[in-house]
Amino acid sequence: MLELGVCYYPEQWPREKWEQDANRMVELGLAWVRIGEFAWARIEPSPGEFHWEWLDEAIDVLGGAGLKVILGTPTAAPPKWLVDRHPDILPVDARGVVRKFGARRHYCFSSRRYREEATRITEAMAARYGENAYVHAWQTDNEYGDHDTIYSYSDEALRAFRLWLAERYETVDELNRAWGTSFWAMHYNSFDEVELPNNLVEEPSPTHIVDFIRFSSDQVKSFNRAQVDIIRAHSPGRPVTHNFMSQNTDFDHHKVGEDIDIASWDVYPMGGLLNGRLAVEDKAHYMRVGDPDQPAFNHDLYRSVGRGRVWVMEQQPGPVNWAAHNQSPADGMVRLWTWLAYAHGVDMVSYFRWRQVPFAQEQFHAGLLLPNSEADQGYLEVAQVAEEMKGLPKGERRDKAQVAILLDYNSRWATRALPQGRSYSAAATALDWYSTVSRLGVDVDFIGQHSDLDGYQLVLAPDLVIADAAFVERLAKSGAKVLFGARSGSKTEDMHIPEGLPPGPLSALIDVSIARVESLPDFHKETVLYGNETFEAGVWRETIRTSEMVLATFDGEYRNGAPALVGNDKARYLATAARGALLQKVIDDALGWAGVESLSDLGDLRVTRRGRLRFAFNFGKTTAEVPAPEAATFHVGGRRLAPVGVAIWTE
C-alpha cells in the first residue's frame, strides 16, 4: 500500500504554525514527515551548546498529530562556527580552489575532522531520538553527490587517497603495473609520490582517474556507514534510508545501498527532461510531462539499490528553481508521478516541500502550499491520490521481471575516464535501452554484477565495460539470454585492454573479437542493414571478427558488410551505438528471441504492473486506448485515457 509524506522544516516557520501544519498534513492523508536534515546550526548554534527543545517540540507536535517522523542527520550542512574552527573540513574543487561556506554540502568526505564531527552530531541526535516513539525512520545526510561534491581535491583527500592506494595495491610496483607507468615515465617510487588527478598538463592514466573515483566512492560508503552504525545502535528497528539523486553515478549506489534499509530518491522530472538525453523536439513534446522513462528508470534502479525497498523522499510538487529553465508541470502530473512511483514498487512518496519558502535560495521552488498557506495545485492532486488509494486492493507487491538491465558503476567510470568520443554517453545509452523496452510494454529489473540472475529470461547489458569473471560464469550458468552493447568487456579492472582483445571474459559466451573501434562525430551517420531494412547508427562503431551468426551488417563506404549485430543461442553483441529505430529493432528481436512477450510500440503510453494491479500512464497529447482485456476491472480511470491520465485495473 502506498503511503504519502512530506518534507517539513519547523526551524523555518514560526512556532505557532506547527500544529496547524501538522493537522493539515494528516487531513490531507499524509502518514510521514521528514525533518531535520539541515538543522545543525539550530540544534548546536555554538560549539557544544545544544538546543534540542525546539526539535523535541516539533517531533511532539508532528507525531502527536499522527505523523511518523523521518529524522535526517544534519551533516549535509555543517554550521559556520565549525567550518571557521576547522577550515580543513571544506572541499576543494578540481581547479584547486576551496569551496566556501554559504550554501550546503561544504565538506570533504576525506576530512578526518569532519568525520569526527559528523559522528559527534549523529551520536547526539541518535542518542536523543533513537527511541522516540514518533521517530519511525532515519535519513543519513542529504543527496550525496549534489553540486558535484563527491570529488574533493584537498590535502585530506590526497592523504586518504594514498592510504587507499596502499591498501588496494600493497606494493607500489603493483600500482605501477596497473596504472601503466612505464608509459610517459610516470613511474612512482612510493605511494607518497602519487598526486590527485587534477591540474595536470594532460590527462592522467585512466587507471589513476578510475582509482580516484573508486576511492571517492568508498569514502562516501564509509562516511555513510559510520552514521548508519550509530543510528542502528541507538534506534533499533527503525529503517535507515538515504535520499539518492536521479542519474548520478559519481559513486557506487549499490555499495552504499548495502548499508541502508530502504533506498529513497528525489524525483524532479522537469529539470531532468531539460538536462536529459532527448533531442530538442522530444523535449518540446514532453515539456510539461517530462521524459516518460527517466522517473521509472530510477524507481527500478533504486528498487535494486534498496534490495526491493524503495521510497520517494522528494517529489516535485510544481515548478522548481534549480534548472536553467523551470517550466510548470501539466496539472495532473503530481498525481501521475505518484501513481507511477507506486506502480514501480515505491511504498512511500514524500513531497518536497510542505510550503513554498519565501526566503533564501529555493523561494522559486513550489510546495504543496503557497507561501501564504493556500493549497497549491500539488496539494489538490495529493488529495486526489489519497482518495483514489482507498479504492485499490491492498498488499500488492511488484513481481520480479523477466528482463534485467545491468547497471555497473565501475563500468560507468571506465568510459568516463576514457570516453574516446565526446558524443558517447553511457547514461543516455542505458536510458535509451530502458525506454525502448518500456515502449514495448515490458517490465524490467535493474541488476548489478553481484545480483542473483535466477528467473530472468533476458539480460540487457548496454555498457558492461568491465566484466567480472564470476559474473560471466554465473551468467553462463543461468537460463538468461543476454544482449551486449558496444564496448562490453573492453576493459579489465585495471583499465587495460583485455589480453586477447575485447570483449575479454565475455568471449566465454560469444565468439567475437574487437579488432578496431572508432568514435564518430555528430555530423556523420553509419548505415546498418538489418533484415531488409536500413537504419541509421552513429557515435560508435566497432570492427568485429566472429564465427557467430551475423544478424545485421554495416552498409556503406567503410568496411561494407562488416557485422553490426552477431549472436548465438546464448548471447548477442551489438557493434555500434544504436538509438531510435535501430535500437527498437534490436531489442524487439531480442525479446522475441528470449521468449519475452511484448506489445507493439506504445508511443507515449506506458504500462506496468504491481502484483495484480495493472497501470497505464498517458504522457502524450491525445487520448489513448489502454491495453486492458475486455474483462478488466478499472479502479482508477478507464479504457480511454486522456493526456496526463492514469488508469489502474485488475484482470
Added chain:
Amino acid sequence: MLELGVCYYPEQWPREKWEQDANRMVELGLAWVRIGEFAWARIEPSPGEFHWEWLDEAIDVLGGAGLKVILGTPTAAPPKWLVDRHPDILPVDARGVVRKFGARRHYCFSSRRYREEATRITEAMAARYGENAYVHAWQTDNEYGDHDTIYSYSDEALRAFRLWLAERYETVDELNRAWGTSFWAMHYNSFDEVELPNNLVEEPSPTHIVDFIRFSSDQVKSFNRAQVDIIRAHSPGRPVTHNFMSQNTDFDHHKVGEDIDIASWDVYPMGGLLNGRLAVEDKAHYMRVGDPDQPAFNHDLYRSVGRGRVWVMEQQPGPVNWAAHNQSPADGMVRLWTWLAYAHGVDMVSYFRWRQVPFAQEQFHAGLLLPNSEADQGYLEVAQVAEEMKGLPKGERRDKAQVAILLDYNSRWATRALPQGRSYSAAATALDWYSTVSRLGVDVDFIGQHSDLDGYQLVLAPDLVIADAAFVERLAKSGAKVLFGARSGSKTEDMHIPEGLPPGPLSALIDVSIARVESLPDFHKETVLYGNETFEAGVWRETIRTSEMVLATFDGEYRNGAPALVGNDKARYLATAARGALLQKVIDDALGWAGVESLSDLGDLRVTRRGRLRFAFNFGKTTAEVPAPEAATFHVGGRRLAPVGVAIWTE
C-alpha cells in the same frame, strides 16, 4: 545648443604636434577637449615626484587655442610603482585570482590604501588646476564598471562588506532573518563570520548576493563622492561629470548621479549591436547603423541620471577595437549619432579620439584623424554637423515626456541574483519596451522610484521587481496610468516573496495575485489571445488570480484561458515576457488607454523632438517619408529621407 568636443592625450604625442592639433580642433568647430584621465604615471612617475610642467603646458596650448578643457582625475589607472608598494590595491576576481597591473582599472574600490592614494592625487590635481581659466569641467576617473571591475573579492572587500552589513542590519539576527539563514543551516553568529559570495559549493542566499551588489554599488558612490568633494572645494563653479557606460547596471547610476553635475556616457553602437538584444537577422539588417534604440535609450536614461544634464563624452568615430568583431559604421552615422544625441537632450558630444594611436591596446580604434593626421571619415562628418548647427534655432530644450519608463537598479539586481530562467533578461526587456514606444513615435523619460511623477500620463514598469511602498503611494496619487511587466512586485527589499504573494505593494493599484511562475526554455512558445488575434510569448509565464478585467488570455494546452493581461482604470499587469508583435499590441493599447498620441509603426525610422525642433533619423535601407506637416520648415534634410539620413524641422 549643441557643443562638440574631443578626447585628447597630449602625453601620447610629441610636444611639437600640440599647437597644430589644438588649432585644427578649433577649426573643426570643437569647443571642448577632455584630457588627463590616464596620465597618473606621467604626472607622478615615482612616489611624490610630480611632473606638472607638461600638463600645465598642454592645458595652456589647448586653452590658448580657444578650447574648454575637461580635466579627468587619473584614478582609473594607478602607476606600477604604487601597485608594487601596495599590492592590496589590486582587485581580485570571482575565482579568487588577483587581477594584475598591465592594462587599466586595476584597483579594488574597497582598498583603504587606494582610497587614500586616489584622494591624494585628486587633491594634488584639483589644487593645481581648480582655478585654471582653461579648465571648465572635471571628469572623475573613467568608466566605472568597465572590464567587470565593480565586484572585487579581495580581503579588503571582505572587511568592508562586513562593516557595511553591520551598518545595514545592526544586529546579526536581523541579517539572519533577511538572508533566511534558517535555510541550509547558514546561520551566522557574528558579522565576522560572513564571507564574500564567490567560490561557494552552490549559489548563496539571494539576499547575500544582492547585498554584495548593493555594497559594491555603495563603494562606487563613496569612492566617486570623495573625488567630487575635493574638486568642488578647489574648483567652484566647474561642473563635475563621470562618463558612464552603455547598459551597465553593476552599480546604481542614479545614486552616483546624485553627486555629479552632469551625467555623461560613452556611445559605441557598433559593438552594442553585436552584443545586444536583437535576433541575428536584425543584427544583420542594422549591421552598419546599430540598434536604432540603444543609443537613444541611454541618452534618455543618463538625462535622468544627470537630472536633465547629459553629455556624450565619447562618441565612436569609425570602427573600434574591443568587440568580438568590429565592423565599420556606414558613412554618415557619426553625423547621425551626433544629431540623435542632441535630439535626446545631449548638450555636448565629444568624440573618442582625436587621432588614432599607432601603438598599445587601442590601435585599431579609429579617431577623427588617421594615425598620420589625415582627416578620416568621422572628421568630415563632424565638420558637417558643425556647419548644419549654424542654421538651427538656438536655445531649444527637451520637454518632459508624457510617458515614463521606470528603471530601478535594485530590481535589476534582484533578477540577477535569482533569474529563475536563463533566458530572462531584464535589460533586454526594458530595451524592448523602449524600442516599442519609440517605433510608435512617442518620446519617453526614464525615472527611478525616487523621481517626480508629475505630468506623466503613462508609466511603463517593465521590471519593477522590488517596489517601494512610498513610490507606490505616489504613483497611486499621481495622474499616471501604469503598465506593469511580469515579475513586478515579486520581491521585498530583503529579497523575499512578499507576504500575501506577489505583486506585494502593487496590489494597492491592481487586484492580482501571482499563484505560480515558470520560466520557459527557448524552444517553447506560449500563445496569447488578445482581441481576435493570437500572439507568441515565451521566456516567462505567470498564473494570476484577479478580479480585474481580463484583456488577453493564454491559449493552449496548459491552463487554457488563464489571464495574460489584466487591468483596471489605473493599472495593467502583463503575465508573460512579451516581445515583438505582442509587446507592440500591449503598448499600443496602453498608449491609447492613457491618452498618449502615437504614430503607426515607424519601422526603421525614428522621430523625436527637442523643444520646437523635430528630428527624424532613417536607420533603414530605403528612403523613408518623414511624418512632418505640410507647413514644416526643414533646417536639415527634407521630407524624403535617404538611408542614414537626418531631417530637422520646425512646425
Added chain:
Amino acid sequence: MLELGVCYYPEQWPREKWEQDANRMVELGLAWVRIGEFAWARIEPSPGEFHWEWLDEAIDVLGGAGLKVILGTPTAAPPKWLVDRHPDILPVDARGVVRKFGARRHYCFSSRRYREEATRITEAMAARYGENAYVHAWQTDNEYGDHDTIYSYSDEALRAFRLWLAERYETVDELNRAWGTSFWAMHYNSFDEVELPNNLVEEPSPTHIVDFIRFSSDQVKSFNRAQVDIIRAHSPGRPVTHNFMSQNTDFDHHKVGEDIDIASWDVYPMGGLLNGRLAVEDKAHYMRVGDPDQPAFNHDLYRSVGRGRVWVMEQQPGPVNWAAHNQSPADGMVRLWTWLAYAHGVDMVSYFRWRQVPFAQEQFHAGLLLPNSEADQGYLEVAQVAEEMKGLPKGERRDKAQVAILLDYNSRWATRALPQGRSYSAAATALDWYSTVSRLGVDVDFIGQHSDLDGYQLVLAPDLVIADAAFVERLAKSGAKVLFGARSGSKTEDMHIPEGLPPGPLSALIDVSIARVESLPDFHKETVLYGNETFEAGVWRETIRTSEMVLATFDGEYRNGAPALVGNDKARYLATAARGALLQKVIDDALGWAGVESLSDLGDLRVTRRGRLRFAFNFGKTTAEVPAPEAATFHVGGRRLAPVGVAIWTE
C-alpha cells in the same frame, strides 16, 4: 628513396618480445626505429642511480636485427622524484595554477633547475650512446608545444622574461616606447616592474603579448640548442632531429630548425580534419581521408624548416585517441599518406606505434599491430608500400618550386595578439591559400623572410603582417611577382601601425595605403565584383587608396566600388579575406600573371612531383582520371584512380 620506420617502447613490453618484434620490423621492410623519448624514469629510477642495461640491450637487439636506431632524449617527461625535489620545474598555466606531474611535458622551459637536469640526462645519454654503432640519429625531447606547454607563467618564467626584455631593449625607456606605455599609464621605471601578461584586468599591450611569445619561443630554441650541442659533441655525424607538430605556431620553427639537421613532424590527419579549417559539410565529405591539403602543407613547411631534409617521425596507423572524436581512416589511407609524404620530399616515414599499448593514456591509439600482436590494417598497408617502393626509380629529389608561400611566425603572433576580429584566422588563411594552389596542380615551397628567393616566379604572402625592410628589398630585386593578403605590412616589429599607414615597407612595391580596416561578423558577407563575376567575401575588409590598377571592387551598400584587389607589374594587394571561389579566382589569375602553368581545378584529386616521379592521390569518393600524358609509364596505380588511390608515373 623512401625509408620506413616505427616508434617502439621496449620499456613497455616484456624482454622476451623484443627479438621477435625487431625481426618482424625488418621483415616488414622497416629500416628505422625510434626509442627512448619517454624513458627517463626507467633509465634513472632514483637520483643518480642509472639503469642503462635494459637500454643497452634494447639497442643491441634492434640494431642487431638490422634496424637503425633514432634515440630520443627523455626530457619531455621528467621523473616524479625529480619534480618532488625541485617543484620549480613545473610549468604554471595562464590562470596561475601549477600544472602537476602525472602525464607529460610537465616542465617550464625557463626553469634553471630543469635546464641543468635536462643537460645532465642528455649528457649522460649522449656520452653512453653517442658512438654506438646502432644509433644513427637523435631526436631531442618530444613535440615541443604539445598540450599548450610553450607558455609558462611561473616565477622562473617571470625572472627570465625580465632578463630577456633587458637584453632586447637595453633601456626601460625603449621598452616603454615600444610597448606604448604612455597609454593607460602603463609606464615602467625598471625591467623588474614588468609582469607576465596573464590575469590582467583587460588585455595587455599587444607588444607585451608578442614579446612574451617571442621570449617563450627563444626559450624553446635555447633549450633545444643545449641538447643538440651535447649530442653533436658526443655523436658526430649522426643527424639530430626534433618531431614538430602539425599547425603549431606557438614558437618559431624556423629558428629551432636552424639548430637541427633534419626536421621531422607527426602526421595525424583524422584529428587534424575535425579540429581544422573546413566547413562541416567538407569535414563530412573528407571524414575518412582527412583534409587533402593539411598533411602536404606541413610536409612542405617542414621541408623548409629542415632546409630540405624532412622526415615523418609519427604517422597515424589507424584511429587514435586524442581528438574529440576519433574516426577510423579509410582502408588504404596509411599507404596514401606514406606516398604523399614521399612525394612532398619526405625521406623517412616512421609509424606511431609498433603495437597498440593495452594500458595507460593511449590505449585507444592504434598501432601497426593489435595489442595481441596480430597485424592490423596499417601493417598490411606498410607492407604494400615497401613492396611498391621496390619498383620505383631511385634517387629522385624534389625540385625547387616556382611558387613560394611565405609563413612568418612573427606575423602570426601579431594577429594573435591583436586579432581585431574573432573570425580572423591566419592559420586557416594560409592553409586556404595553399589548398587553392594545390587544387590548381601547382607545387609550392614555403619560405620565411630569411629565405633565398632565387628562382621563384610568384611569392604568395597571405599574412605577412610584420615585413622586414631587408626582405622587402630582396623581394624587390628578385624576379618574383608577389600577391599580398589583407593586413600585410600592417604592423612594425614594435607592434605599431607603420608611420604613413600600412602596408608600411610594402609601399616600396605597390602604391596602396590602408585608410580603414574592419572585421566582420560571420552573419555578414561582402560582395566583390571581379571581371564580370561577383563573389562572396567576409571576415575582413579594408578601405584602400591606390594609384595602381584596380582589378576587383567591392559591390554593395558600403563604400560601393572601393578597390578589393589592386596591382602593378610586381605586386598585388588583396583588401579582404578571400576564401572559396573568390580566392581561387585571385590565385588562378596570379598564377597566369606570373607565368606559372597550372591545371584546372582538380577537385578531390591532388598531383605533385618529386624529381622525375609524378604522383596523384584521390581524396574523393569517385574514380578520377589522372592528368598523365599518353606516354606516361605507371609504376604504381594507373590512369583511372579509384578513391583512396595512389598513382606514380614517369613521363
